[in-house]
Amino acid sequence: MNTSTLTTPLCRLLGIRVPVIQAPIGSAATPELAAATSRAGGLGTLALTWTEPQQAVEQIRRVRELADGRPFAVNLVLDFPIDDVMTACLNEEVPIVSTFWGDPGDLPARLHAAGVLHLHTVGSVEAAERAADSGVDAIVAQGWEAGGHVRGEVSTLALVPAVVDAVAPVPVIAAGGIADGRGLAAVLALGAQAGWLGTRFLTAREAATHEVYRAAVLRAAPQDAVHTRCFDGGWPDAPHRSLRNSTLTAWEAAGSPAAPNRPGEGVIVATDSQGRTHQRYADMVPIPGMTGDVEELALYAGQSAGLVRDVLTAERIVASICDQAQRITSGA
Structure with a gap:
């Protein structure tokens, strides 16, 4: 099925074909997973906060080797010392950096000076407004349903449209509770321009999941x-x-x-x-x-x-999500 109608302005900004972003699922997020997601038309992400700079360089180069020239992202948690690994990421000319758990401050300016796009995750409207004022390129609105570390206390259904309204025209990515095309279609209807999925990718064949x-x-x-x-x-x-x-x-x-x-x-x-x-x-x-x-x-x-019931490649995960979302949004 042709899923080109799912392409949003944020997709064009990020250089991806479909609005599916693989969340940084900690140690389970491998270069193989990130690259496979990017090759499938979405955006793969490496989680590098607790990685030594040289290890980060090796993982970035591995993704670049496997991703067939497609964009990918790295994620860093601002609650920890990340300057050394951030410098390594910028030296490797990563195209996109996502951050979490803290105020981005003047980081967007530093990233933009290096030609890097900056996504930042928030859990409230107030935090979204601060991030937008700091100059981030897109905001990830994380609902309370999300797995891993959770910043806010508001459900995705309520948070996403409130953030969309508060920070327009800055694009918003929805996170929390999305595992299939129904969820993606729903958050697109709420005004988000992409879905951020973590739990769904835990069962990807390329994930380092025990x-x-x-x-x-x-x-x-x-x-x-x-x-x-x-x-x-x-x-x-x-x-x-x-x-x-x-x-x-x-x-x-x-x-x-x-x-x-x-x-x-x-x-x-x-x-x-x-x-x-x-x-x-x-x-x-x-x-x-x-x-x-x-x-x-x-x-x-x-x-x-509760919606994840199979083990698939990242390519099949992205394709199945987008096929279902396309049918819903087209009324098929």
Whole structure:
């Protein structure tokens, strides 16, 4: 099916064909996933906040090698020291940078001076207005349904049109609760110019998702994705949404105590392929090669997990979303 009618002004700005953006799903976001999404006409993203500059360079070059000249993005969290990795990204001439969890301040000016487009994620109208005033090129309005770390407290359905109205003509990308073409069509109707999907890509074949994690996403119901502060190791005071597992259940049963009084505090529950150990309550997700009780790690996912029921390539994910959205928006 021809999905060219889904192309929005933001798509043209970003150099993509369809309004599907793969969210930076932490350690599960591989160069192969980002490149495959971009080759499919969407925008793939690398999550580089906790990556050493040289590793970031290697991942960027790998995406560029695989992406057939298509644009891609890197994501950085402003709550952490990111200047060194940002410099590495700019030296590698990445085309698009997305940021999260903080005020962009004068960063848009720095990125624009380097010829880079800047997307920034917010969770409220007020934060969107500040970001627009700072000069970002597009705003990601993240609804409360989203997986991983969640900035705001308002649902996607209510937040997106409010942000669209507040920051026009700055384009808005909708995040949270989108997993198929119905969700994409809905947010386009709300005035967004693209959808930002994370949970849907956790089951992509190219994602670095441990099979235990992948299986948990595939069997999840919407209510299994819990908004919590349980997995705060490495990122304190940052609410997030994760699938219910044994760690979360035991912590809630104990009255949701603060660290260091949580059940099993400090216990190592998994070891990765490089021999690094990971404790319960860390903000690390299970990745391939991990051994141990990996189910006890954070299983970040949004409420849209209840709509994810298959394992596909990123190309098929993008195509199926866009085909369904095209049928809906065309009235077919």
